[in-house]
Amino acid sequence: MSAAGRTFEHMFELAALRDKIREMEGTRVTPRVPVHAALAPLLGGGLVPGGVYSISPSLSLGLALAVEAVRESGWCAAIGFPHLGVEAVRDAGVSLERFVSIPKPKEHWATVVGAVCDGFTVVIARSPHNLAPSSAARISALAHRTGAVLVVLGEWPGATARIEVTSVDNHGLDDGHGVLAARDIHVSAVTRGVTKRGVVPWPLEREVPAAPVRHLRVVP
């Protein structure tokens, strides 16, 4: 075969390889799960299917993460909330018809969370204090495989992002008068070492009154 012919063949192979790479990239980039507008800029536009989000023990924040993912369809489960405020769940915009509570998973926490990850779109779970790292790894892998978004109230090794409540402004109370009418939940989200800040309004459909100041900071 002539040199020119060989080059031509190489070009052909390269093109095929390039196609293949593009194809692989295509399958790797899965669409993001929608998230509340206040959190979207902090989390790269949406939630990662199969991702695990470790958050401050704030159920409001948990619901804020879940609500858009299950607005049209899909099921949401809350695990480990024996005192769940039903009206708050509904106010957040989560359809109670596609919502279940597993209030006391007790020692079966890992099994139950694992089971629910297979079929539910979002799982909000309060992490137990004594979860073995191996169990956490197993659940992470399971969520990754099924595509369920796991929102853990508490620490989680290797979380996709960690979101913390830094402060809350409560509006409506005034020296013995008024009624709590709105809350601004200030949060900071750390994804792969990058911290972003934002404000989650409560109720969630409320406009955030003042544009929040966002700091972009690279953590070394």
Next chain:
Amino acid sequence: MTRVIVVDVPGWGERFDDPAEAMRVFEPVIQAIENTVPLVRVLRPGRVAMTARGPVRFYGGEEGAVTALRAVHPDSRVGLADGLFTAVIAADLADPVRVVPEGASPRFLAPLAVERLGDPELVDLLRRLGIDTLGRFAELDRVAVRDRFGVTGEFLHRSASGDDDSPIRPRDIPVDYARQLDCEPPVSRADELAFTVRQTADEFVDVLARDRLVCTSVWVSLTNERGETRERCWAHPRSFTPGDLVDRVRWQLDSIARLTTDTSTEGFAGDGIVRVRFTPDHLAPIARYEKGLWGAPANDRIHSVLSRVQSILGHDGVQSLTVGGGRTLAAREVFAAWGDRPVVDRVEIEPWPGALTAIHPTTVFREMPVVVVRGAEPVAPAEVLADIPRSIEFEGRMRRIVEWSGPWPLWERWWEGGSLRFRLQLVDDHGVAWVLLSEGDEWHVEARYD
């Protein structure tokens, strides 16, 4: 001709949203009947049938039997007639008992509307042919009816003529259609048993389907470790799907449990169930029932996941939620075990004076823990607080209060001498907001925004 007794509590099924609940509540009635009559066939919650011979002998005559069975429930009606079809109608028209004498069925049925046949398609057709009573239908030639309306038509023609005695008569069912599950180790929880038995139920229905048959009536027998067996015959308006069979197993075990203790299955199932057996009681050709076989629920996957969780944590381990009516936050929440339907006895849309309306807390305590509110001194509940709340002590932690509102009075059933309670909203220095409710001279945490 077999004499059949039907005991019916009118509208029973409509009183409950959930057939399982309807069945559970009906169970004591069945048990009361079973004390004297061994073979009771459940047609549906609220309606049972039995062969009359036993009770008639036991109570010394037909009148005695129907009067005695009438007493099992204050609203019940009892019908006694030749064959199940006539007995069901007799119960329906009973006031409160109705005995159609032997051989009198044709005369009893003749003036009744064809709607009694319960087959809308056939009824519609008969109406268009100008046949409006069971008597006129019965006058048609049976062979002609079968040619025109098939097996179903023939069966209904037999019923309308008052000479159907098939359903109560023991049937000659080939034994190989029966399917059983042996549990090793024994299973004691209804939900766990339901989960385990699913495969057997699938197999039972599949094997029948292969022979173009469906089961419309089935014996479910449960055997415990002591070798005791509880059997019940279940009938289905169309035909049993595997899911229906699993439900019947669960209901049967639940109702046995309900009668022994309220929360556990001690007693019959305490040591565990070692065997579940499905024995067909009545089979029908698939063609007549095909319609009922399709249309599985939309969220099978969710249901199977949650059933699995229930098998681990118990029936109450998974809850569906709804919002009801009430003034306190906890009173407004309605929880129901997955699979049961929530019972809402107060409607949310009524105005509930005193209910917290603005935004709702994420944590609501159904058993409200005590909390100490301090100003300079402990602050006791009153219409006007003695001091400004400065801090609260909860779960051994002191939290500084930065904002507060209240107290608002909350009257509950004051017309019945109920107490006046107060509600207080507080915000602590960590931004957590609290709702406190007074109980006598103490404050309790009603809810928290977290």
